[in-house]
Amino acid sequence: MSYQNWGPQDLTAPAPSQLPEVPVQRGMVLEDVQSGWVGAVTRVEKSGGMHVVALEDRRGKSRTFRLGYGFLLEGRPIRLMPPAPRAAAGPAAGTRTASGSVRVEGQRAQVAKASRIWVEGKHDAELVEKVWGDDLRVEGIVVEPLHGIDDLAGAVRDFRPGPARRLGVLVDHLVADSKESRIAEAVMASPGARGNVLIVGHPYIDVWQAIRPSVLGIERWPVIPRGVDWKTGILTACGWPHSTKEDIGLGWQKLLGAVRSYADLEPSLLGRVEEVIDFLTAPEQ
Numbered sequence: 355m356s357y358q359n360w361g362p363q364d365l366t367a368p369a370p371s372q373l374p375e376v377p378v379q380r381g382m383v384l385e386d387v388q389s390g391w392v393g394a395v396t397r398v399e400k401s402g403g404m405h406v407v408a409l410e411d412r413r414g415k416s417r418t419f420r421l422g423y424g425f426l427l428e429g430r431p432i433r434l435m436p437p438a439p440r441a442a443a444g445p446a447a448g449t450r451t452a453s454g455s456v457r458v459e460g461q462r463a464q465v466a467k468a469s470r471i472w473v474e475g476k477h478d479a480e481l482v483e484k485v486w487g488d489d490l491r492v493e494g495i496v497v498e499p500l501h502g503i504d505d506l507a508g509a510v511r512d513f514r515p516g517p518a519r520r521l522g523v524l525v526d527h528l529v530a531d532s533k534e535s536r537i538a539e540a541v542m543a544s545p546g547a548r549g550n551v552l553i554v555g556h557p558y559i560d561v562w563q564a565i566r567p568s569v570l571g572i573e574r575w576p577v578i579p580r581g582v583d584w585k586t587g588i589l590t591a592c593g594w595p596h597s598t599k600e601d602i603g604l605g606w607q608k609l610l611g612a613v614r615s616y617a618d619l620e621p622s623l624l625g626r627v628e629e630v631i632d633f634l635t636a637p638e639q
Contacts, residue, residue, distance in 0.1 A: 373431055377438035378407055378421060383611035384434070385426040386419050390595075392604045393417070394611075398437055405436045412603045428570060428612045429592065451488040467494040468519040469634045472509075474526050475499050477606050478561045482524070485616055486627060493635050503534065506553075507541050515550035522630035528555020552633045554626040559584050562609060564623035569612045 378398050385392045386409070393409030396416060400406075405421040419425075425434045471490075473479050479499045483490075490497065500509065503525055515521045523541075528534050538553040558564055562585065567574050578587030589596035589605045596602070616624055 373423065373433045375435050376427060376432045377435045378405075379437070381611075382427065383607045384409055385608075386417075387424045387426060387431070389417075391417055391419075392608070394607065407434065412600055412607070428608060429594075430571065451486075467496075469495060470513070470521055471495060471497045471630055471634065472500050472521065472523045473497060474503060474524070474561070475501055477610075478524065478526070480606075480610060481561055481564070481613065481619075482627060484610060484613055485619065486631065489631065493631070495631070495634055503537055506537055507544065510541055510544065510547060510551060515546055517550060519550070520634050521551045522634050523551070523553040524626060524630060525553060525555035526561060527557065527559055528553075529557050552630060554629055556620070556623045556626055558620075558622075561623070562588065562606070564620050565609055565613060566618055566620060569618045570609070 378395055380395050380397070382395045383392065384395065384407075391409060391411065393411040393416070395407055396410045397408045398405060398421075399408075406418045407421055408416050408418050410416040421434045421436060423431075423433050425432055427434075471482065473482060476499050479497050482497050500506070500523075503523075506523070510521065513519070513521055523538075525534050525538060528538060534555065538555070541547055542551060542553055556564055563575055576588065576591040578584050578591075585602050585605070586596050589601065592605070594601070594605050594608070596605070613619065
């Protein structure tokens with residue numbers, strides 16, 4: 355089986371002097387080229403007069419590396435630099451959240467309300483949390499993964515939705531005449547759901563595709579042959595490890611690490627999530 359050449363697997367490194375210099379930040383997902391170790395930055399410290407960074411992988415194991423050359427960020431070679439000095443906060447600093455809304459300064463997270471947002475899986479939940487997490491904490495809304503919607507009708511019955519207990523569901527690949535659309539239509543028409551349950555969705559096979567490909571330095575997502583697991587195919591096209599569940603998890607962390615704000619996501623996802631949040635926070639009728 356062959357895949358066309360695709361941007362992220364082209365890791366030919368430019369001369370060191372040409373590499374972008376990137377200050378290290380907590381949560382940044384990096385790969386050490388020499389060892390192949392991939393992990394998120396958990397701490398940065400000085401040791402023996404030099405800066406070292408600790409990278410924690412998906413299994414919770416951690417290794418330390420010296421800052422400098424030899425790292426990949428979002429599949430691209432960089433020179434990893436010490437943390438940028440903190441700039442003096444101006445009046446407009448930190449006024450926007452990742453979703454683009456105005457940050458509510460001094461606002462504590464609300465106690466979780468009965469209403470919920472359900473998404474299809476862990477990756478969907480992590481992406482929604484990264485972009486809309488600040489907004490959801492202010493509203494007291496919790497995001498929960500469903501791990502599939504085949505038994506969505508039963509899950510909604512067990513949830514017992516009502517005017518003070520609303521439910522918003524974000525579904526992958528919600529297109530006309532699909533299995534997902536038929537399930538959604540049946541649930542929305544069920545007793546107790548009308549006015550209390552909103553099911554929306556995006557057209558993508560997986561929420562990975564809701565990330566703009568330009569964020570990863572490519573023009574479009576690759577087409578994966580039929581019969582090939584979609585996520586495995588994407589990682590293969592990237593030239594990233596793809597044989598195990600751990601490989602898929604680490605690949606997702608690279609993609610998630612590339613998302614900084616709502617501007618990195620496709621409008622077809624942005625509009626649906628905003629629609630769900632508006633539905634759950636509307637005053638009771």
